[in-house]
Amino acid sequence: MVTAQLLDIDPQTGEPLDTLAL
Numbered sequence: 001m002v003t004a005q006l007l008d009i010d011p012q013t014g015e016p017l018d019t020l021a022l
Contacts, residue, residue, distance in 0.1 A: 010017050 008017055009015070
């Protein structure tokens with residue numbers, strides 16, 4: 001999701017994500 005990419009956080013898990021993860 002764009003939101004997750006912008007925040008670098010997965011809204012479902014609350015865990016930080018890599019910018020290229022999605």
